[in-house]
Amino acid sequence: MQKTITVIRGDGIGPEIVEQAIRVLNRIAEKFGHTFCFQNVLAGGCAIDACGTSLPEDTLQKCLNCDSVLLGAVGGPKWDGVPKEIRPEAALLGIRSAMGLYANLRPARLFRQLAAASPLKPEIVSRGIDLMMVRELIGGAYFGAHVTAEEKGELVAHDDMTYAEHEIERIARTAFSIARKRDHRVISVDKANVLDTSRLWRKVVGRVAGEFPDVKCENMLVDNTAMQLVKNPAQFDVVVTENLFGDILSDEASMITGSIGMMASASLGEGTRGMYEPIHGSAPDIAGKDLANPIGTILSAAMMLRYSFDLDEEAACIEDAIDRVLDAGYRTADIMSEGCMQIGCREMGDKILEQIG
Ligand code: IPM
Ligand code: MG
Numbered sequence: 001m002q003k004t005i006t007v008i009r010g011d012g013i014g015p016e017i018v019e020q021a022i023r024v025l026n027r028i029a030e031k032f033g034h035t036f037c038f039q040n041v042l043a044g045g046c047a048i049d050a051c052g053t054s055l056p057e058d059t060l061q062k063c064l065n066c067d068s069v070l071l072g073a074v075g076g077p078k079w080d081g082v083p084k085e086i087r088p089e090a091a092l093l094g095i096r097s098a099m100g101l102y103a104n105l106r107p108a109r110l111f112r113q114l115a116a117a118s119p120l121k122p123e124i125v126s127r128g129i130d131l132m133m134v135r136e137l138i139g140g141a142y143f144g145a146h147v148t149a150e151e152k153g154e155l156v157a158h159d160d161m162t163y164a165e166h167e168i169e170r171i172a173r174t175a176f177s178i179a180r181k182r183d184h185r186v187i188s189v190d191k192a193n194v195l196d197t198s199r200l201w202r203k204v205v206g207r208v209a210g211e212f213p214d215v216k217c218e219n220m221l222v223d224n225t226a227m228q229l230v231k232n233p234a235q236f237d238v239v240v241t242e243n244l245f246g247d248i249l250s251d252e253a254s255m256i257t258g259s260i261g262m263m264a265s266a267s268l269g270e271g272t273r274g275m276y277e278p279i280h281g282s283a284p285d286i287a288g289k290d291l292a293n294p295i296g297t298i299l300s301a302a303m304m305l306r307y308s309f310d311l312d313e314e315a316a317c318i319e320d321a322i323d324r325v326l327d328a329g330y331r332t333a334d335i336m337s338e339g340c341m342q343i344g345c346r347e348m349g350d351k352i353l354e355q356i357g
Contacts, residue, residue: 002035003067003309008059011045011088012282013292013345014072020294020349021070021301027356028305028314039066043095044074044088044282054079054091063095068308069275070301073282084146097138100269102167103174104135104246105303106279108253108263113326114335117258120230127234132182133253134175134238135246137267139167140197142243163197163242165204172208174268175240179215182237186217189225189241189249201242222249229253254279261293261334264300266307274308276300286333290344293332295322298352321355 007022009015022038029036041059048054054074063069075088084090095101110118110129118125144160172188179186188205190198202219209217220228222245228235229252241249254263260280268274278296286292298318306315330351331340343351 001309001311002037004037004039005304006062006066006069007038007040008043008069008071008074009040009046010043010072010074010282011076012073012284012287014044014074014282016288016290016345017278017292017294017297018070018072020345020352021297023349024298024318024352024356025301027353028317031317031356032311032314034311034314043071043091045076045079047091048079048082048086048088053086054082054088055086055094059091060095060098063099063275066273068273068304069095069099070297070304071275071277072297073278073280076282076284078284093142095275096267097143099267099273099275100138101267101275102136102138103171103268104133104137104250105174105178105266105268105307106133106135106246106250106253106263107131107265108133108250108257110257111259111262111323111326113323114257114259114262114337116337117335118256119258120233120256124230124232124234127232129233129253129257131233131236131253132178132238133246133250134171134178134240135250136163136167136171136240136242137246138243139163140243161195161197161244163200165200168201168204169208172205172240173211175238176208176212176215176217179238180212184215185237186215187220187225187236187239188217189220189222189239189245191222191245192219193221197242205240225249226252229256250279259293259335260296261332262295262299264296264303266300266303268307272308272310274304276304276308290346291333292345293334294345294348295332295352298322298349317356318352321352324355325351 141161192198302318305311
């Protein structure tokens with residue numbers, strides 16, 4: 001199989017973690033007889049520095065003309081002062097929207113080797129955490145009109161939150177389809193006691209649920225969900241929600257696993273092309289020090305193999321290799337605990353390559 005992958009290393013620790021993911025993909029290519037061609041492009045803060053905008057046209061074109069995109073992380077305090085249209089975050093939103101990536105899959109699972117790192121009590125953690133957050137990614141308040149204007153002598157800001165039926169329908173279908181490959185349970189999260197967008201959300205999700213009689217569907221209010229995630233995370237299988245709620249809940253879900261550096265994500269649209277990135281940020285404080293954890297990015301590359309290229313065996317090969325490296329006691333600084341061996345970002349890449357063989 002031959003695939004072209006657009007690579008956005010980005011800012012902060014982005015370049016060093018992506019480097020390790022590329023080494024892993026190259027090893028997989030060798031082992032299984034595939035060819036992955038990487039085309040490097042700039043986006044985020046480094047693109048602002050080099051081209052005056054966080055999302056150069058060439059970058060967007062290469063994202064639209066490839067088989068998938070691998071992204072490290074973008075942003076950092078250095079670009080806090082730039083106008084909002086060219087902020088590093090705008091690049092991310094621009095790519096998501098231009099590529100039509102409406103479904104953001106964020107698996108949050110507890111690695112048994114790292115259970116002690118969870119901030120939750122052991123009796124809660126021992127029931128396990130293995131959920132899939134399915135976040136709508138190109139609608140809602142993120143993509144409505146954003147306006148700040150003077151009204152009656154003071155500044156007033158508006159962020160319009162809009163959802164159309166078709167936008168809810170397609171993300172609901174994604175969630176139910178994923179549930180079919182998991183434990184056949186979906187919890188749809190909204191604020192239907194207050195918001196019209198949520199009332200429509202609940203109605204449309206209910207309708208789509210009818211097409212999936214083998215999947216159990218429940219509704220949960222977002223504030224209660226935030227609470228339930230720390231109280232009893234084992235109750236969740238697939239969680240589906242709108243953009244802003246999903247942004248917040250997915251950080252919470254990853255944090256309770258205790259290892260945000262390990263969490264991967266996939267953003268998908270109608271076709272097979274997607275964008276894959278770790279869910280953590282650019283961590284400028286540790287950038288360039290070989291301290292970062294590359295596993296979230298490497299697991300994102302594995303998700304690319306599985307979801308975009310249909311290479312299940314290759315994806316499992318990467319996941320198993322990581323499992324064995326953790327079993328052997330190797331840890332980057334963020335997941336270090338007593339009795340384990342602390343290694344750097346590159347060495348973590350080495351260890352995973354060794355296990356892939
Ligand atoms: C995420 C991030 C982005 C978002 C930011 C950087 C725009 O927090 O991917 O969750 O809010 O979607
Ligand atoms: Mg976020």
